[in-house]
Amino acid sequence: MGLRTSNGGDGLLALLQITNAAFPTGAFTHSLGFETWISDGALASAAQAQTSCRDWLRFNLATCDAAGAALAHRCAAMDDRDGLIAVDTQLGALKLSREARQASAMTGAALAAAGRAVFALPRMSEVERLIGEGACQGHHAMVYGVLASELRLTEDQCVVSYLWSGLSSLIGVIQRLLPMGQADAQRIIADAAPLIERCAEIARTRDLATMATAYAALDAASMQHERLPTRLCIS
Amino acid sequence: MDVVLPDPAWIIGKHALLNLHVVQRNGRTEIDPKSWRIPYQWQGCHYQDHDDQPFLLTINSGGGFVEGDAADLYATMEAGTRALITTTAASKFYKCPQGATSRETIRLKVGERALLEYHPDEAILFAGSRVERRTVIDLEPSSRLFATDMIAAGRVHYGAGEAFQFRALRSEFEVRLAGRPVVLDRLIAEDGEEVDALQRLWGGASHLATVVAVGAELPDRIERTLDEALATCSVATSGASRMGNVVVCRILGAEAWACHEAVFRCWRALRPHLAGKPARPIRKC
Numbered sequence: 437m438g439l440r441t442s443n444g445g446d447g448l449l450a451l452l453q454i455t456n457a458a459f460p461t462g463a464f465t466h467s468l469g470f471e472t473w474i475s476d477g478a479l480a481s482a483a484q485a486q487t488s489c490r491d492w493l494r495f496n497l498a499t500c501d502a503a504g505a506a507l508a509h510r511c512a513a514m515d516d517r518d519g520l521i522a523v524d525t526q527l528g529a530l531k532l533s534r535e536a537r538q539a540s541a542m543t544g545a546a547l548a549a550a551g552r553a554v555f556a557l558p559r560m561s562e563v564e565r566l567i568g569e570g571a572c573q574g575h576h577a578m579v580y581g582v583l584a585s586e587l588r589l590t591e592d593q594c595v596v597s598y599l600w601s602g603l604s605s606l607i608g609v610i611q612r613l614l615p616m617g618q619a620d621a622q623r624i625i626a627d628a629a630p631l632i633e634r635c636a637e638i639a640r641t642r643d644l645a646t647m648a649t650a651y652a653a654l655d656a657a658s659m660q661h662e663r664l665p666t667r668l669c670i671s
Numbered sequence: 672m673d674v675v676l677p678d679p680a681w682i683i684g685k686h687a688l689l690n691l692h693v694v695q696r697n698g699r700t701e702i703d704p705k706s707w708r709i710p711y712q713w714q715g716c717h718y719q720d721h722d723d724q725p726f727l728l729t730i731n732s733g734g735g736f737v738e739g740d741a742a743d744l745y746a747t748m749e750a751g752t753r754a755l756i757t758t759t760a761a762s763k764f765y766k767c768p769q770g771a772t773s774r775e776t777i778r779l780k781v782g783e784r785a786l787l788e789y790h791p792d793e794a795i796l797f798a799g800s801r802v803e804r805r806t807v808i809d810l811e812p813s814s815r816l817f818a819t820d821m822i823a824a825g826r827v828h829y830g831a832g833e834a835f836q837f838r839a840l841r842s843e844f845e846v847r848l849a850g851r852p853v854v855l856d857r858l859i860a861e862d863g864e865e866v867d868a869l870q871r872l873w874g875g876a877s878h879l880a881t882v883v884a885v886g887a888e889l890p891d892r893i894e895r896t897l898d899e900a901l902a903t904c905s906v907a908t909s910g911a912s913r914m915g916n917v918v919v920c921r922i923l924g925a926e927a928w929a930c931h932e933a934v935f936r937c938w939r940a941l942r943p944h945l946a947g948k949p950a951r952p953i954r955k956c
Contacts, residue, residue, distance in 0.1 A: 653874030659910025
């Protein structure tokens, strides 16, 4: 079964499928360092979670990973293998903690495998081959950009959905760690819609030389997470 | 080695340039200045550990970066050399009322089996400053590195304090191994929203320090040792992480002295493995 028959070739259905929490990437096991803050009490309420998640969305995800997804989408459309490797290398180098780097590579590899298995896309097998050969680590944003391109999603759809699913996934993880109601969690996601639009614009205007991260306190939290005595999340 | 020549368009006194060649000679490492241009000054180096490793204190007699000033430092370290490069004082980036940007570029190439200890003072971003900083360190597979980078968000004790009042910052601290970036700490804050947000993104701290160490000799669990060394420092938060032979530490603090102390503790934990000798306070005067 190939792309033409998957979801009847309907791009919207494909998009809903790859951004669904049930799509097997393992993203729901990664707090990206937020579990450290919850564990030490620095993050204890839905309001604090909202502020921190919006900061992460705007100043880490938009300027780094979502920008990488947009660049990968363009590289895939132009069959630019070296470009994909460069994006992937940059994504890895910008993650300063082991767990952040591993989380990105683990979920990327899982997304590539799922993309190949579910949609039978030859390009996803190529990505897996690049990872297997050590040419790249297969960071999630790079793989997502390639998958979105192969599923004929536009660059804008790719970036907006990447941002939305990233936020949605992180809120889902935090909801399991904090006393926060389901409605509160969903409201944070819904309220972020205008910010996601702005973040998509920011992400699409970044290039390799301007991909950046700014959430230094989260870097430290992610490093501390490696040695948390009790934890539920991988990162 | 490649020597970078000054552009004739550079205004004398506004664009510092220093090209260094680090070689093995006379049974020790020596540093040759291949060229320099004011306000970088060359006053030689000295051997504070009383062994083969020179300590170089770079001297920028400009005293700071006035609007539009630039400084470029290039160094090529030959195989088997070891050197420590630091500054005489913090890099002060002054206000840029005309909208020009001040730039500092550091490009260091470390040869096979060579050791670089790059430990400059902090960059202080004055109110109204526009700053671009770029440090790139190129390593070979057998090179060793201890490198630090520190940003002060302003003169925190000036008047009522003026942290996070700079106009724009692009800061890059990159370490490459065999040509591939392995650590890229790139921060871009170019409008009011991005600069203001840093107060939250740095957890309320006004100083950000990053330590990077690279070496096959780093022992197992060195990141735990670093964490323990940092735990009792007077900083807001910190962390240490290891990825293969690369160790990265993040340190966020309210005071420069506390961050310096934390960085020194990292050096104390790492230096015996990288340089085979203990860390020591660096004499600067």
